[in-house]
Amino acid sequence: MSINRNATADLCSEGVAGNIEGNEVTPLLTYGSAPPKGASFASSVFNLMNAIMGSGILGLAYVMANTGILGFCILLLLVSTLAAYSIHLLLKLCDQTGINSYEELGGRALQKPGKVLVGISIIIQNMGAMSSYLFILKSELPAAIDSFLNPESIGWVRETLSAHFSANKDISFLNLSQLHAWYEDGRLLLVLVTLCVVLPLSMLPKIGFLSYTSSIAFFFMLYFAIVVVVKKWSIPCPLPHNVTTLSGAFKISNSSDSECTPKLFAISSKSGYAIPTMAFSFLCHTAILPIYCELDRPTKARMQNITNISIGLSFLLYLISALFGYLTFYAHVDSELLLGYDAYMPRDIMVMVVRLAILLAVLLTVPLIHFPARKAAILLLFGGRPFSWLIHIFATLIILGGVLLLAIVVPDIRNVFGVVGSTTSTLLLFVFPGMFYLKLNTGPLRSFDSIGAILMVVVGVVMGILSFSSIVITWAQNS
Template structure:
């Protein structure tokens, strides 16, 4: 675009004052001027980054969600949640083009003044710290078992690699920290491609192992850790259920919402995309969510059809119970751990960005602040992963509140407050639905988690 800054500002005021829609092929603007920028991240690199932000530990829990909702019920809910996630991204990108604002926190400030910026920033920080802590918690719990599975069963003792706390400190310092210090999120495209390939391998293993475990399930089994279990499976358990309704069904939608929460990474990826236009970034989003949806459905269906109602909340534990020390399961466990490990730096990027925006505002970039913020956030995450004995309840509550807000509530409210479109337009009606759906989902899931927690206590 060869126009001066004043003309850009005039065009911007005409667009926001009237009801003219922004051209979806117009590059992202920044404060009314088009800065000179280096070549950005490629389309494929952006897709891998976004898929890595979408697919995480949620992949392991979707078979359990299907067991508690049924194949048809699960499929309908997953398609609805993924469609709403894609639409809420559409609203964010539309607001980004209309206002020239390129951060989630900035949109919050534009819609709700300074309180909006603070609320959104805190939600991003809490959500991402909780997610990173849960990932490192998984590494602390599973990495020693993964290493032991490749060693001799007779190998006993207190070796250093059997200490999960020591291992998580080592991998954080040697892998997570160097990747988290990279200045641009686009640089993580290579590690994200590896993480996505690991997830695809996990999906392939769930398909292959469907025919390795008979149904009804064996009655007496021994897990990898040596624990003895008794399975009460019968012929009737080998019939897939189309619809299931129980108290555990309330956990399905929060699990799905968390599985598609990528909104904190959307705008950073958009800003670094080569030739960043709304239509191009929307294509990145649609491709990423569609591919993730396909992988999610395949993993969930074949995981469920392997164990039916006896599927564990973490799918890999189910395989450990019936085919311990299986080579493919052992390698897929390692692949999942590597995928989770490579996802942590990607989640760290928007968390650090939110902290710097909240504390430093529009100050010039400082490497000292950048490095100190990185170290502090990783320090907090590492402490939580090491010393919190059971992070599931905390993570469940954080996920049921911040996930629903970032995925549904905030995009809808921001669009209704910022956009000049009439309330009777399709986008405005859909934004109202997003807000209502997000609030209902968040309240119900939060209540169920608290009640279940209280009853178990």
């Protein structure tokens, strides 16, 4: 069955994927005699890149430290290639079936259980992604504001009073917490930015409206990669000892000259986070079909070109930032790269600006990732009902509330990358596209795409099991 691609905008909208009955396609929203003009090629590229890039760029240097440079490059190329190929399978299925929703593809392939499984996976994946973004805001935004508003006095006052308290036990009645300004409370700032920025942008009814914020976020990410390259030569190796972070705490480094030699390959218990973090970093499949639906003159070839450009540019930025981040800190890379610069260059103006830029980029990404999660939730709970502002607002508030709570509770961003990446990211990136293609494709089983789909399913299952097992073992050893 084929479908007129010029009618794609009529067949796809948030929570309004077309109802497919045999060969009949019934749009749930119509726009009259002519559909509105869709999103441009460039804006779609920015939106897709913004869906791809986010907090993952901060964790890839940590992955390189635990896999080695060549090992990292091989894995990054493998995951990015599989991501582009799995999108090719999804777009091909869209053209063959006329379905333009990831959840509906699951329903067509595996009936209602498939639709529910895909919907739940999308919700968990995107809520995990959003919580990781908000976690970064919670941990980094207070330090960023503090560095601009009070760059010199706070750390000195804290050190002086701490030394004074240790020498004079009789002045314990003084309350150190009084030194903290309100903007140093990461949880309070997180609530404020969610209400003032994330919530209004998340209320927008179409994903195409976010193309302007997505373009801004991309240039922030580009600036981050440039700063990581430049600052490689500003931090000595071996790393200095007993440095003071922006928050006034001491961070002890035990670097030696031998640690300043980069490793080409490395294997450790922490290597289990490699594939999940990469899968997390390249997963844009939940946003690919909504973007496809709103594309001007939508065709499979046009959307595949958008995908290839977006993944290619993201690959370059990921590789550059991970490589130079690793060559700066070597084995002492934090699971969140910005924390290293916070420790060794807390007052550097470029670091201060890039910290603020990456926070703004992450902040602007949250509404884009929220869109597919809300679409999946509405589709599962309310089926094919026409668009309703009441349902739209209710779903937005519930999802953002859950994400906000998760971001406040999570102690380490690495846990989000690992668990979500090894489960839902692996399913959505590798397993589901291959499985659905094998189930719905009418072509021969020995064709190139069918063989590729089989390999996708096998690779996804094996990678997911091995990665999740490694992460659980690491937790058990640490506990």
